[in-house]
Amino acid sequence: MKKVLIALLVVSTMAFAEELKFRQGINAINAGITLNNLLNEGDVRPGMIFVYDRGLSNMFSIGAEFNYFNYTSVVALIETRSNYLTPAGRFGFHPLGIPGLDGTKAAGIIDPYVVFAAGVNIDSWTSSLGSTEIDNDSDVNFVWGFKPGIRFFFNEKVNIWAELNNQFLVNGGNHRSGYLAIGAGIAF
Numbered sequence: 001m002k003k004v005l006i007a008l009l010v011v012s013t014m015a016f017a018e019e020l021k022f023r024q025g026i027n028a029i030n031a032g033i034t035l036n037n038l039l040n041e042g043d044v045r046p047g048m049i050f051v052y053d054r055g056l057s058n059m060f061s062i063g064a065e066f067n068y069f070n071y072t073s074v075v076a077l078i079e080t081r082s083n084y085l086t087p088a089g090r091f092g093f094h095p096l097g098i099p100g101l102d103g104t105k106a107a108g109i110i111d112p113y114v115v116f117a118a119g120v121n122i123d124s125w126t127s128s129l130g131s132t133e134i135d136n137d138s139d140v141n142f143v144w145g146f147k148p149g150i151r152f153f154f155n156e157k158v159n160i161w162a163e164l165n166n167q168f169l170v171n172g173g174n175h176r177s178g179y180l181a182i183g184a185g186i187a188f
Contacts, residue, residue: 022094033183110152149162162182
């Protein structure tokens with residue numbers, strides 16, 4: 001059944017030809033908000049993300065991203081403030097850039113993709129009891145993950161964007177976390 005649905009999607013997108021929006025040489029910069037911690041406790045924590053992708057070809061891209069969020073939690077009388085910064089490199093596959101699909105109507109409007117990202121997660125936290133600091137620490141972990149995403153182009157330059165992250169912290173005990181990123185961007 002899944003193969004039939006994929007075949008129908010491919011055939012239906014080939015009905016109308018249009019220029020490929022994400023292509024070789026394009027630079028795409030996206031910024032947005034993240035809803036962090038979706039795969040763990042379910043306590044959603046908002047953050048910020050900035051992404052840069054460069055089209056190496058019509059099918060592949062390379063880029064970088066920076067994700068930041070912080071939150072405060074209170075247990076009993078102890079307040080803990082945490083900060084997370086994750087710079088990472090990205091390598092993406094854009095299936096509508098495949099020869100034969102690159103002239104479809106869908107390729108002129110949307111850019112679905114899958115990204116492999118790897119980087120470091122830098123976190124720090126401070127715990128306090130009232131105005132007295134009682135503990136603080138920081139940690140750096142290697143992170144990697146796959147991210148399905150999509151860009152919807154309004155025109156040659158303006159797009160909206162969404163990406164679902166599922167990342168793994170390698171030296172943090174194979175901890176898994178995830179977030180949904182949504183935002184807007186420009187292409188040039």
